[in-house]
Amino acid sequence: MTDFGTSHDQARNDSPAEADPLGGVWDVVVVGAGPAGSSAAHAAAAQGRRVLLLDKAEHPRYKTCGGGIIGPSRDSLPPGFKLPLQDRIHAVTFSLSGRFSRTRRSKRMLFGLVNRDEFDLRLVQAAEQAGAVLVTGVTVSGVEQDEHARTAFVTTADGRRIEARAVVGADGSASRIGRHVGVTFDQIDLGLEAEIPVPDSVSEFWAGKIHLDWGPLPGSYGWVFPKTDSGTLTVGVISARGDGEATKRYLAEYIRRLGLAGFTPSTESGHLTRCRAEDSPLSRGRVLVAGDAAGLLEPWTREGISYALRSGRLAGEWAVKVAEADGMTSVRRQALNYAFAIKAGLGVEMRAGKVMLNAFERRPHLFHAAVCLIDPAWRAFARTTQGHTTFAQVMRDHRAARKLASFAAR
Numbered sequence: 001m002t003d004f005g006t007s008h009d010q011a012r013n014d015s016p017a018e019a020d021p022l023g024g025v026w027d028v029v030v031v032g033a034g035p036a037g038s039s040a041a042h043a044a045a046a047q048g049r050r051v052l053l054l055d056k057a058e059h060p061r062y063k064t065c066g067g068g069i070i071g072p073s074r075d076s077l078p079p080g081f082k083l084p085l086q087d088r089i090h091a092v093t094f095s096l097s098g099r100f101s102r103t104r105r106s107k108r109m110l111f112g113l114v115n116r117d118e119f120d121l122r123l124v125q126a127a128e129q130a131g132a133v134l135v136t137g138v139t140v141s142g143v144e145q146d147e148h149a150r151t152a153f154v155t156t157a158d159g160r161r162i163e164a165r166a167v168v169g170a171d172g173s174a175s176r177i178g179r180h181v182g183v184t185f186d187q188i189d190l191g192l193e194a195e196i197p198v199p200d201s202v203s204e205f206w207a208g209k210i211h212l213d214w215g216p217l218p219g220s221y222g223w224v225f226p227k228t229d230s231g232t233l234t235v236g237v238i239s240a241r242g243d244g245e246a247t248k249r250y251l252a253e254y255i256r257r258l259g260l261a262g263f264t265p266s267t268e269s270g271h272l273t274r275c276r277a278e279d280s281p282l283s284r285g286r287v288l289v290a291g292d293a294a295g296l297l298e299p300w301t302r303e304g305i306s307y308a309l310r311s312g313r314l315a316g317e318w319a320v321k322v323a324e325a326d327g328m329t330s331v332r333r334q335a336l337n338y339a340f341a342i343k344a345g346l347g348v349e350m351r352a353g354k355v356m357l358n359a360f361e362r363r364p365h366l367f368h369a370a371v372c373l374i375d376p377a378w379r380a381f382a383r384t385t386q387g388h389t390t391f392a393q394v395m396r397d398h399r400a401a402r403k404l405a406s407f408a409a410r
Helices: 035-045 116-130 176-181 200-206 244-257 305-324 328-362 364-373 375-386 391-397 399-408
Strands: 025-031 051-055 087-089 091-096 099-105 111-113 133-136 140-145 152-156 161-169 185-197 209-214 221-227 232-240 267-276 287-289
Touching: 025 035, 025 305, 035 051, 035 116, 035 161, 035 305, 051 116, 051 161, 087 221, 091 364, 099 364, 111 221, 116 133, 140 161, 140 176, 161 176, 161 305, 176 287, 185 244, 200 221, 200 232, 209 364, 221 244, 232 244, 267 328, 287 305, 305 328, 328 364, 328 391, 328 399, 364 375, 364 399, 375 391, 375 399, 391 399
Parallel strands: 025 051, 025 161, 051 133, 091 209, 161 287
Antiparallel strands: 087 111, 091 099, 140 152, 152 161, 185 232, 185 267, 209 221, 221 232
16 A cells, blocks of 8 residues: 555556656556445456556545445455455344334345445455555546547646546545546435444344334435444434435434434444436546446445445456557447446346335335235345345336335335
């Protein structure tokens, strides 16, 4: 790991400007070292390309996130990656605004839980092991590119210009690279979260299970994710942006109902999740966007880690093709191929998720009754978290699911 302005042993990525870790022409520059950026850097570096991975923060760093690793996330990790699991989840307790609680269990693990600081650090390390060069302490201010040039320039807050044949923007939901590309959103939600250290007796009670509460605000829900190895509970809520005070009240009431109000949180934080509009661009010239920077996440659950890992890997693979492209016609073709790959996979899932969210906003009680009382609905939920199916496949293959979503949306 390199701090901004210091030297770095670039291994097989020799730089023509040895005094400047950012110098020379890079095949791929990735902005943002979260799951999307690290996955993109790994995918590009694994092909032997000269890859620079930039981040303004040094890892490990705290990230507001429940840290749930579902099946699609697990299946998208770099080869040999060892998940730093804090807990393995086999049970879910559902409630409807604190009432009508029901616990469903699975013999097979539903998903795992991680702390994002440790998980993200390991992803960065995997990218470095593949050959990517990490430089931290860099605040990226934007991108400059000429339609006829063979390279683009990533600009930094202190006036530096980093030359690249291809750029991947993975700098979060308030992405500067996304702004350059022209990413637009049609759904913005506010998530609030508290990391609550608890005694061993409380931690043991929560081990192996999570809590999901379908909330009082349209489209809202709350969660408890136990981090048993570190003795903390991640408690959070999410709802549509617009009434932050109501969302705060929901979190406070949720914590109180759970009997956790007597424990002092070690961290309290919030963040906005932004979901792309269906016609939002995914590239501009030599620049691709992935993960939160592209607005890629599951609209109903707002799950973003699997979307970041999957889109990041695709962005890294197609960025190599953009870097190798001869002429802007070829560059545009490769960028369009990237967009098609995203839309054919994640785009289909997002479309189904928006249908689910639309129905859930109107009749959350139907969703609660389905997962609590109807075994096929519970199995579909479980198989989705395990990575055996998706919401899109469930709605395509099961007439009852389509009818439920259609009725609930009325």
